[in-house]
Amino acid sequence: MNKTIADIAKISGVSKSTVSRYLNGGSVSEATKRKIELSIKETGYTPNPFAQSLKAKKTYFIGTIVPRLDSYAASHSLIGIDEQLKELNFQLLISNTNQQIEREIETIYSLASQKVAGIILLATQITQVHLEAFEKVNIPILLVGQEHPDVHSLIHNDLEAGYAIGKYVLEKGHRKIAYLGVTEKDVAVGVRRKKGFKRAIAEAEGCEVRYFETGFNMFAAQQRVTEMLEGFQPTCIVCATDNIALGALRAAQLKGLSIPKDVSITGFGGYDVTEIIHPGLTTVKLFFKEAGKMAAQNIVKLVNEESVPKRTLSKYEIIERESVDTIIPNDL
Amino acid sequence: MNKTIADIAKISGVSKSTVSRYLNGGSVSEATKRKIELSIKETGYTPNPFAQSLKAKKTYFIGTIVPRLDSYAASHSLIGIDEQLKELNFQLLISNTNQQIEREIETIYSLASQKVAGIILLATQITQVHLEAFEKVNIPILLVGQEHPDVHSLIHNDLEAGYAIGKYVLEKGHRKIAYLGVTEKDVAVGVRRKKGFKRAIAEAEGCEVRYFETGFNMFAAQQRVTEMLEGFQPTCIVCATDNIALGALRAAQLKGLSIPKDVSITGFGGYDVTEIIHPGLTTVKLFFKEAGKMAAQNIVKLVNEESVPKRTLSKYEIIERESVDTIIPNDL
DNA sequence: ACAAAAAATGGAACCGGTTCCACTAAATGA
DNA sequence: TCATTTAGTGGAACCGGTTCCATTTTTTGT
Structure with a gap:
């Protein structure tokens, strides 16, 4: 069924090595080139990648x-x-x-x-x-x-991005903020984003910021935010991922809060769905x-x-x- | 660096074929089994899949x-x-x-x-x-x-599922319906879902149903629905995919319509985001x-x-x- | 204890490529 | 024109496994 390099060699009337050389750009005369090319076209031959990798050791x-x-x-x-x-x-x-x-x-x-x-x-x-x-x-x-x-x-650039979103909400006038993060085992999302955010907060005055931890799942986040809102009413919820923000959004909406009138929310990631939901989610887009x-x-x-x-x-x-x-x- | 079956053979003091037999469950004495096992453990040998595939031709x-x-x-x-x-x-x-x-x-x-x-x-x-x-x-x-x-x-089961969602909205009392489908080149989504839906409609009386076509992209769908709503105000929009439904939802919301009070919307697919958005999207879940x-x-x-x-x-x-x-x- | 059957083993060929080496034919130079 | 490169080619070994076959070793039955 499947042709091998030996078949091509036989059909073209040359040796295996010549066919191999043709395939890999060694020195082959024009005449033989044409013969080999023809037989390859005819048979639809493609080299067996396993044989190649075996020899090449890569x-x-x-x-x-x-x-x-x-x-x-x-x-x-x-x-x-x-x-x-x-x-x-x-x-x-x-x-x-x-x-x-x-x-x-x-x-x-x-x-x-x-x-x-x-x-x-x-x-x-x-x-x-x-x-x-x-x-x-x-x-x-x-x-x-x-x-x-x-x-x-x-x-x-989680650190800088965290700093940027912190600066952003501060500029918008928010001073009572909830930060929804994740486990610090995740250095990028759990540690660095928060660290950047904290750095921005440290540069402002009169802030009341509380830090919460949740999972990556939006339903878990929704649950967590629902609980949180019982005891703390921030003007802004900064979330470490878009999924968390989606959960926060739903939690707030189910609580009858209007976004962004009653509470602002930001995400992190730039997922497509953040654009299509209502209201559109302000977020840090990662590429x-x-x-x-x-x-x-x-x-x-x-x-x-x-x-x-x-x-x-x-x-x-x-x-x-x-x-x-x-x-x-x-x-x- | 990487050991071969020949190395294992040498270390164990047996032949390649015996090692191969050990690896593939041929007849090998307990004593040799142990020797080979040991050398494999020591060297961390794993067979080269390319050599295997080459020979096995599969x-x-x-x-x-x-x-x-x-x-x-x-x-x-x-x-x-x-x-x-x-x-x-x-x-x-x-x-x-x-x-x-x-x-x-x-x-x-x-x-x-x-x-x-x-x-x-x-x-x-x-x-x-x-x-x-x-x-x-x-x-x-x-x-x-x-x-x-x-x-x-x-x-x-697109045909039956289309039929089911048709029946469902009819039972909910809807008679003025927009169906947002996709190109008929896509037989499953474009043809069969619609066909099932039509079959349900055919069994009801006094329906005013209009069919529209859009792409799979939610932004395109949003655009399409915005246009549509100019000339046609259905009580229900049945969408051939969840993404289309998401686009429809946003279009309706931006138009100031309340979902589901002013217009009902259904999707098709059962994507996670249909659960987290507000209002939650009624949809046909596919597994x-x-x-x-x-x-x-x-x-x-x-x-x-x-x-x-x-x-x-x-x-x-x-x-x-x-x-x-x-x-x-x-x-x- | 010995023949016959069964189990265990090694050698060699093979899978389908690549590459080294030797050799021939053509091209180049003096 | 003849020696010397250079281009073109085939043969054989090799990559790392598997498998067939022949041979040796062990087991079994009597």
């Missing part, structure tokens, strides 16, 4: 480990990675861990045994076990979304697809043993919509 | 072609496929075509040349060129979401993840040359939320 697979597939961040990062890898003639291999951190480790080893050329890890947290795995597999690794001094990484492209470029460079900065930063942008109101200070 | 890759990665339907189908394939010891290879239909064809050939064992196609439309490609590559193919008499397929699992089972059966029904149906369920009001007929 592959053009880049494994990407994602905690989940059904998130805006993951899918858009993947889109960017995929697009760029195609351009660089690499093939993306996606592995979903379903948010189970043990499966992240398993997957690293399993990708290694599949001989991927490099691994991109859309990370949530980096543990000692991760570092061990990185060490053992001895394959280029790129972290996306988290960073660690021992590993190459590409991160969103996941672009980050994915950069990640792909970096991992390929690492595979090719070119130099890559230990840490690459991806940009952000504040998108102003309707969910934040301007507060007129009392003393005016 | 792989454990299942290629899945998706039109886009950033859709609820695609990602949840993929989650199901991935989960089930892992269980069956197959590896998922995802290919994103970015909604370009030519790239679908290219991808079929490219997956074939990568020697995948089977292909799952999350299809939007099946053209003659598709059928040609299926024919040529000579690999088991499974269509998901669309069907064609020549190919195995797994579809959502993408479960469908994905079934798809994985079916393609593996096809790969193993077991028999599979030409057409498998996935289920649906109407989720009642707040976006549909009950109309009290005038003559009461």
